[in-house]
Structure formats: structure tokens, C-alpha cells
Amino acid sequence: MSVTVRVPAKVNVQLAVGAPRPDGFHDLANVFLAVGLYDEVTATPADELRITCSGPDAAQVPLDATNLAARAALALAERHGIAPDVHLHIAKDIPVAGGMAGGSADGAAALLACDALWSTGATRDELLAICAELGSDVPFSLVGGAALGTGRGERLTPVEVGGTFHWVFAVADGGLSTPAVYAEFDRLTADADVPAPEASPALLDALRTGDPTALAGALSNDLQPAALSLRPSLADTLAAGTAAGALAALVSGSGPTTAFLVADAESARKVAEALLTSGTCRNTRTAVSPAPGATVR
Ligand SMILES: C[C@](O)(CO)[C@H](O)COP(=O)(O)OP(=O)(O)OC[C@H]1O[C@@H](n2ccc(N)nc2=O)[C@H](O)[C@@H]1O
Numbered sequence: 357m358s359v360t361v362r363v364p365a366k367v368n369v370q371l372a373v374g375a376p377r378p379d380g381f382h383d384l385a386n387v388f389l390a391v392g393l394y395d396e397v398t399a400t401p402a403d404e405l406r407i408t409c410s411g412p413d414a415a416q417v418p419l420d421a422t423n424l425a426a427r428a429a430l431a432l433a434e435r436h437g438i439a440p441d442v443h444l445h446i447a448k449d450i451p452v453a454g455g456m457a458g459g460s461a462d463g464a465a466a467l468l469a470c471d472a473l474w475s476t477g478a479t480r481d482e483l484l485a486i487c488a489e490l491g492s493d494v495p496f497s498l499v500g501g502a503a504l505g506t507g508r509g510e511r512l513t514p515v516e517v518g519g520t521f522h523w524v525f526a527v528a529d530g531g532l533s534t535p536a537v538y539a540e541f542d543r544l545t546a547d548a549d550v551p552a553p554e555a556s557p558a559l560l561d562a563l564r565t566g567d568p569t570a571l572a573g574a575l576s577n578d579l580q581p582a583a584l585s586l587r588p589s590l591a592d593t594l595a596a597g598t599a600a601g602a603l604a605a606l607v608s609g610s611g612p613t614t615a616f617l618v619a620d621a622e623s624a625r626k627v628a629e630a631l632l633t634s635g636t637c638r639n640t641r642t643a644v645s646p647a648p649g650a651t652v653r
């Protein structure tokens with residue numbers, strides 16, 4: 357018997373970052389939006405914990421105990437006194453190390469898949485608590501849709517979305533390390549007075565009304581200057597998408613994937629094609645949002 361869970365990627369439509377905390381994390385006002393690019397994690401009983409991965413970026417995914425899917429299985433097994441003897445296969449379609457929470461998605465999916473396979477009877481709150489231990493983005497991967505993440509991004513409040521938004525994502529060559537991007541944020545803001553992060557009312561309104569033009573005007577990412585500082589060529593990608601007619605362009609989370617909000621599916625095709633032709637990215641993906649969270653298939 358196997359259990360397969362499908363789990364979405366995310367884009368941060370607002371990422372407001374506060375000053376560094378004593379524990380090294382940053383307080384955030386992190387408005388997550390799940391987008392319809394999915395990984396699938398299949399859990400099958402096995403003699404020992406084993407991870408495999410397929411997909412175009414599979415070679416970049418660690419198959420040892422550092423994989424977030426493995427960590428999720430171990431955390432759940434330990435809490436319930438179960439031997440973590442499971443084969444987790446990750447069918448990876450979310451860009452790796454791209455700021456789209458691919459690893460976090462696999463952690464949430466593995467947790468849900470093992471929970472179903474082992475019939476642990478864990479409550480939703482227990483699963484969310486394990487997610488928060490695994491990483492700041494992992495709880496959102498479980499719930500999907502749209503949500504405001506406060507604290508280090510793990511404390512979620514659902515956000516209403518009143519329509520479908522169309523996106524193009526430009527995948528860059530190579531990844532960016534999330535801790536390195538936060539460290540660059542600290543370096544760039546060392547002499548500034550960093551305000552406490554707050555969700556933007558205009559952004560929440562734009563999500564609620566489903567208006568892409570309003571959302572375009574309200575998108576923001578405080579990590580964008582840091583990602584551009586570490587990877588200046590991303591400015592060319594952002595400019596190419598804007599010139600091709602995107603309503604707005606921004607770095608996705610910690611990057612280096614860039615996200616382009618567009619008016620509709622036809623515009624998504626045009627912008628994706630222009631980005632590819634521009635030679636400023638490795639490849640492009642189109643997707644719509646919001647998307648459901650981790651779901652047993
Ligand atoms: C950039 C985002 O993807 C936006 O959603 C997240 O903030 C990152 O979330 P994540 O990858 O799940 O990050 P974690 O695994 O929790 O933390 C990795 C590292 O990122 C930095 N980090 C992360 C979250 C946060 N609120 N403040 C931080 O400073 C810390 O250096 C931390 O050691």
C-alpha cells in the first residue's frame with residue numbers, strides 16, 4: 357500500500373522583513389500565495405528510511421537525512437513511537453533552491469503521507485507544530501491557499517482570495533542560499549532603522565477583490581535588494597518580463613526565481629516566450645493561484 361500527496365509551490369506577494377532577532381531569525385509579515393506548480397511525495401512501507409527523487413532537477417536534491425521529507429518522517433515517527441521504515445519518492449516539479457519553497461513542500465507532503473500510511477491519528481495542530489519545527493515555510497505548504505505568516509513566518513492566518521491570478525516564473529541558473537540572502541539583507545540595512553513588519557492593507561484588499569492590477573501595484577519583497585545584490589543579473593530578467601507586458605515583476609522569496617504577475621493566460625504565454633528569448637533565464641513556468649495545500653490523492 358502507498359500514499360501519494362500532492363503539494364504546491366509558493367510565491368510571497370508581500371515579504372516584509374524586520375530586524376534580526378536574538379535567535380538569528382527575522383520577524384516577518386509574510387503573505388504567502390500557493391501557486392499551481394506541484395511536487396508529489398509517495399510513501400511506501402520499506403525495510404528502512406529511503407529517499408528517491410525524479411524530475412529534471414532531481415540531481416540537486418539531497419537524498420540523505422537532510423532532505424526535509426526524511427526529516428518530516430523521522431519527526432512524526434519519533435513522536436508516535438513508530439519505526440520510520442518508509443520509502444519516500446519525490447516527483448519533483450518545483451524549481452530547486454529557487455525561493456518557491458520546494459523543500460518545504462516536500463517536508464509537508466511527506467508528513468501528511470506518513471501520517472496517512474501509519475494512521476497516527478495526529479491532529480491538524482500537531483501536524484502544523486511539526487511543520488513549524490521543520491522550517492518557517494513548511495506550515496504554509498501544508499495549508500496552501502493564501503495566508504499571512506507572522507513570527508518567522510510559521511504562525512499562519514488565512515487570507516481571502518477573490519479570484520484567479522496568473523503568473524510566469526523565470527527559473528535562474530543555480531540557486532541562492534536562504535540564510536545568505538537574509539545575511540545580505542542585514543548587511544544592506546545595518547545602518548537603517550528597520551521598522552516592525554506589517555501586512556499591507558492594500559495588498560490584502562487586492563487579494564480579496566481578485567484584481568490583478570491592484571495586486572501588481574501592491575506586491576513587495578524586502579529581500580529583493582539582497583537577492584539582486586548577490587545576483588545582479590536578476591535585474592535583467594525583471595526588466596525583460598516587464599518590457600514583455602507583465603503587470604509586475606519581483607523576486608520570489610529569497611530568489612533567484614523571479615515572478616511575473618500577468619493579466620491572463622494569453623499574456624502568460626507571451627511573457628514566458630519573451631523571457632526565454634531574452635536569454636536572461638534558464639527556463640520559464642506558468643501557473644495560476646491560489647492552489648490547494650498538501651492533499652492526499
Ligand atoms: C524566504 C522565505 O522562503 C519566505 O517565505 C522564508 O522566510 C524562508 O523560509 P525557510 O526556507 O523555511 O527557512 P528556515 O529553514 O526556517 O530558515 C533558514 C534560514 O533562513 C533565515 N531565516 C528564515 C526565516 C526567517 N523568518 N528569518 C530568517 O532569518 C535564517 O538564517 C535561517 O537559519
Ligand SMILES: Nc1ncnc2c1ncn2[C@@H]1O[C@H](COP(=O)(O)OP(=O)(O)OP(=O)(O)O)[C@@H](O)[C@H]1O
Nearest residue numbers: 423424452453454455456457458459460462493534
Ligand atoms: N526535498 C527537498 N527538495 C529540494 N531541496 C531540498 C529538499 N530537502 C532539502 N533540500 C535542500 O534545501 C535547499 C533549498 O531547497 P528549496 O528548493 O527548498 O529552496 P527554496 O525554494 O529556496 O526554499 P525557500 O523558498 O523555502 O527558501 C536545497 O539546496 C537542498 O540542499
